[in-house]
Amino acid sequence: FLANYAPETKAQKAERRQRQAESGEQAASKPLQVKFGLNHVTKLVEDKKAKLVVIAHNVDPIELVIWLPALCRKMQVSYCIIKGKERLGAVVHQKTATCLALTEVREADKPELARLIEAIQTSAVDDKTRNSWGDGIMS
DSSP: OGGGGOOOOHHHHHHHHHHHHHHTOOOOSOOOOOEESHHHHHHHHHTTOOSEEEEESOOSSGGGTTTHHHHHHHTTOEEEEESOHHHHHHHTTSSOOSEEEEOOOOGGGHHHHHHHHHHHHHHSOOHHHHHOTTTTOOO
């Protein structure tokens, strides 16, 4: 699903800009693409612009992203943790990427995104389960 929203490569961007310069047309609306980079994704989550955040499991040091799920829960943004920062990097034409964020999708892909988010949320542990351990009994 994320491969459909991969950012354009440098060669594709140069070709697109060359075509725009030759035809004299103005730049179209901003492209729908995956956003990446820890600072950028953090800003998108804080602004509640991110619809889905994908976090790599093998970030080193882990302290770089350990707080990101808590921020996503606080801002009510769906998130998932997947294997391999290399797999995330392949989506955005980089060697590795710690996290990705989807902000907008095409109308045709909205039902698929909704199904994906629903599957992620049902497989995740809800907050009531997370906070209920210990039974609250004091002896």
